[in-house]
Amino acid sequence: MSEQSLQGDPASPSVGRWRRVVLKISGEALASAASDETIDAATVGRLAKEIATSCSELGTEMAVVVGGGNIWRGTTGAGEGMDRAASDTMGMLGTVINALALQDALERAGQPTRVLSAVQMAQVCEPYIRRRALRHLEKGRVVILAAGMGSPYFTTDTPAALRAAEIEAEVIMKGTHSGVDGVYSADPRVEPDAVRYERIGFMDVISQDLRVMDMTAIAFCRDNQIPILVFDIMQPGNVRAALAGEQIGTLIS
Numbered sequence: 001m002s003e004q005s006l007q008g009d010p011a012s013p014s015v016g017r018w019r020r021v022v023l024k025i026s027g028e029a030l031a032s033a034a035s036d037e038t039i040d041a042a043t044v045g046r047l048a049k050e051i052a053t054s055c056s057e058l059g060t061e062m063a064v065v066v067g068g069g070n071i072w073r074g075t076t077g078a079g080e081g082m083d084r085a086a087s088d089t090m091g092m093l094g095t096v097i098n099a100l101a102l103q104d105a106l107e108r109a110g111q112p113t114r115v116l117s118a119v120q121m122a123q124v125c126e127p128y129i130r131r132r133a134l135r136h137l138e139k140g141r142v143v144i145l146a147a148g149m150g151s152p153y154f155t156t157d158t159p160a161a162l163r164a165a166e167i168e169a170e171v172i173m174k175g176t177h178s179g180v181d182g183v184y185s186a187d188p189r190v191e192p193d194a195v196r197y198e199r200i201g202f203m204d205v206i207s208q209d210l211r212v213m214d215m216t217a218i219a220f221c222r223d224n225q226i227p228i229l230v231f232d233i234m235q236p237g238n239v240r241a242a243l244a245g246e247q248i249g250t251l252i253s
């Protein structure tokens, strides 16, 4: 990652700082504390509008990796004695449900999309094929990546990192939904004196065991020099600010 591409083109202020991004959205960011629904239509609609408007105004190419934690996590079933691979497969299928909800909301907001799944589901969406993903991005479609890696024993953080490398995204944007708006020296919900870092190195995140993303994903991003922006995705306006390269959240690089 050259410093040039990190900073974008200052002569074109209307072009977002980041040209191509992977946005990682946890399943729980599609739910709402205010409703019992697994997927809250108002929450998904708000997020979709913000993504659609920001990508079109800033010219950003975006692939979204959706999680499935609002529906099922492999560790939940495994903790109760289920076969881990079967339980993880249920989790992957949950991400497809979320992907379809996000697709619907994005298209209603006027944003063309394609869902590409790592588990083939020919009647529902396209299979993940790297070159096809690139073509969709070039055509201005938001690519929604479902079913993670297609393999058990991972969470969706790791496919977010892998796909970012494959499609040559400049950054992974990890949207948080817990009210914690970046990487802190300690959990700010437990320790009020914790400080938020504006920038932090991969090695510090690893050595201090700061749990912002799965360590497999962090190590992959370090090895492949893919920066990660951690920011609060539930705060209206933050998706645009993140894409525009404004100083929000924490940049791990």
Ligand code: UDP
Residues within 6 Å of the ligand: 025, 026, 027, 028, 066, 067, 068, 069, 070, 072, 073, 074, 075, 087, 088, 089, 090, 091, 092, 093, 094, 095, 147, 148, 149, 150, 151, 152, 153, 154, 155, 156, 157, 159
């Ligand atoms: N999963 C998997 N392989 C993958 C991605 C996800 O087996 O490559 C399963 C895993 O069980 C995980 C679940 O899908 O718990 C949902 O994904 P994740 O926990 O990442 O969802 P999030 O927390 O982001 O909502």
